[in-house]
Amino acid sequence: MKTLLLTGSQLATAAKLIQQGELVAFPTETVYGLGADATNVAAVKKVYQAKGRPSDNPLIVTVSKVSMVEKYVQPLSTDAKKLIDQFWPGSLTMIFKLKPNALSKTVTGGLTTAAFRFPNNQLTLDLITQAGVPIVGPSANTSGKPSPTTAQHVYHDLNGKIAAIVDDGPTTVGVESTVLDMSVDTPSILRPGAVTKEDIEAVIHRPVVDELHHVGMSQTPKAPGMKYKHYAPDAQVYIVDPDDDWQAVANWIAAHDQPVGVMAFDDVIKTINWPQNADVISIGTDAKTAAHDLFAELRDFDNHKQYKVVFAQGLKPTGIAEAYMNRLNKSAGQMHFKQL
Known part of the structure; x- marks a missing residue:
């Protein structure tokens, strides 16, 4: 497979590839993600194969509008709506309880919850809108290696394994989004990011748990980065x-x-x-x-x-x-x- 390097003027090509079940890397403000149609099980399986990612490591679902989230999850709480209003689009991923059989277990890692992200990058929002489906969006790198902050990083790891990369230059934040579990009674940060505990508490006016960044090898993680070795160079x-x-x-x-x-x-x-x-x-x-x-x-x-x-x-x-x-x-x- 030849991996195409696409510019923002070629989003129609990228969207068509997503619709055809192919993998397309996309930019966000945090790191580059690896996109596939989140409703296409065969396409999602390709993501695990391309990255060498463990199958019990759930995938974040990336959307371009809130209605895409509401289609799959149980009714959003008042706090969730406040956080959406404050931080979306932006570097906050939230985990919600799903409607029964709303998404494949291939996406969720077998869980009854899923993580949703609304990135602050207009090219990617336009790509999702043109594709007409939410896309899974793990980091576009070989699993376990440092996450990609340029299209060239993606090309280094995944050239020949994915259909295309949409190049929007270097990312601006450089570390992945904060992951906040909103499926539990007390909101819990499972992965810290640019949106901090203090930022979240200032919006919902109640305490947030910030100590749940790791799970044991026998458990299924709710969010990426909680179980397996990550971000490691050979040195x-x-x-x-x-x-x-x-x-x-x-x-x-x-x-x-x-x-x-x-x-x-x-x-x-x-x-x-x-x-x-x-x-x-x-x-x-x-x-x-x-x-x-x-x-x-x-x-x-x-x-x-x-x-x-x-x-x-x-x-x-x-x-x-x-x-x-x-x-x-x-x-x-x-x-x-x-x-x-």
């Missing part, structure tokens, strides 16, 4: 915690005869005497730039196979830094510099 990533000594990191690198990657803020980079075998990459100046750059920089190191170790700056998990640390911890497999 072993180690987190340098806020109280760690960066000069000690530099000394460790100097004592090892191999290229070592470093991802850090500008103020760290300029204050340390780095050895020649340290390849130091900036992740900007704050949590927002760190989150935006994380996957792209991990992929950059992954493209150069000589790296066996990468050190990445850890942050206190508040605001969008919580999303950054959630992805970084999964990428590192919870490994920290102080464990070396």
Whole structure:
């Protein structure tokens, strides 16, 4: 299969491919997604095959209007409507209880709930509208690898495995959407993102649970990223915690005869005497730039196979830094510099 690189002026081609049961990668403000007709079981199965994704890892359903959600789910609560009004289109995915047999178990992972997303990207909203169906939208990458924030990242992983990629340049947020479970009595964040616990509580005026980011291997996750290893380059990533000594990191690198990657803020980079075998990459100046750059920089190191170790700056998990640390911890497999 030849994978087409399409521009925004070629959405009609992309929409036709979706209607024909093919896979099309699409842009959002967070990361690029891998789209297939959510009502076509054969097409959805292709998504798992192309990504190498476990079949019990449910897929997010991406829509271009609220009525698409209402067609499949039980009546929306008052709180859900408030959140939709405030954050859609945007970086908030919500899990709702489904009407009986509304969506295939291939989409839901066998659950009676499904996650819905209304992205803040006009090209993708137009694509869904033209296709006339909601589309599943996991990240458009090989399962377990860093998520794609450019069309070129998608092409690297999935060239020859999918029909097309709609290129809208680099994404603006850089980490996946917040996933909020609205199918339970107390709304619960299953995956942190740009929309924070505080943002949500300010709208619904009641507490939100923010501690449910992982499930055991015998359980079916309600949201992506809760069970399997994610976002990992071939190199072993180690987190340098806020109280760690960066000069000690530099000394460790100097004592090892191999290229070592470093991802850090500008103020760290300029204050340390780095050895020649340290390849130091900036992740900007704050949590927002760190989150935006994380996957792209991990992929950059992954493209150069000589790296066996990468050190990445850890942050206190508040605001969008919580999303950054959630992805970084999964990428590192919870490994920290102080464990070396």
